[in-house]
Amino acid sequence: MTTFADSMKKEIARVARKELRDELTDLRKTSITQRADIAALKKQVKGLQVQLGQVQRHKATAPRTADDMDTAPATVRTKGKPGRKVVFTPERLKTQRARLALTQEQMAQLLGVSSLSIWKWESGGAKPRASRVPQILARLALGRREALSLLATSEA
Structure with missing residues (x-):
């Protein structure tokens, strides 16, 4: 009986x-093609990294144009002093708003944002988008009369 069971x-x-056997053969073939694809992708990524490094080196050595300086994400050049840059800070926003004697709602209307955004920026709870910072700094540099005239035209 044990012979039958063993057989x-x-x-x-x-x-x-x-x-x-057939299923394992298919799996092995799939594995080989996937490994080849991964190797090709690694080569491609390495090539792209080399290109990125070259572009970054070229950009670092290239002379800056006036357009590059105007589109700097976090700073704006001042009119009177060519080497000096103005940076956005919550304290600057607060003091400029007080200097212009504007409420948070008026400042928000002047900058084209919500009053909640102004409150968050002033409290340091959030920062404006980098693309908006040059516009914000330009508006903060306005005088009181200019700011009020802009507010008046935006309300009308």
Whole structure:
């Protein structure tokens, strides 16, 4: 009886191996193609990193144009002093708003944002988008009469 049971186990194992052989072959082929694809992608990423490094080095050595200086994300050049830059800070916004004698709502209308944004910027809870900073700094540099005339034209 044990001979029959052993024979039966061996035959079941043989049939199972035979059935799995085709599936394992397909899996191996898939694995080989995926590894080749991964290697190609790694080469591509390495090439792109080299190109990025070259562009960054070229940009660092290239002379800055007036357009580059005007679009600086966090600073704006002042009119009177060519080497000096103005940076956005919550304290600057607060003091400029007080100098112009504007409420947060009026300042928000002047800058084209919500009054909640002004409150968050002044409290330091948030920062304006880098693309908006030059416009904000330009508006903060206005005088009281100019700011009020801008507010009046925007309300009308």
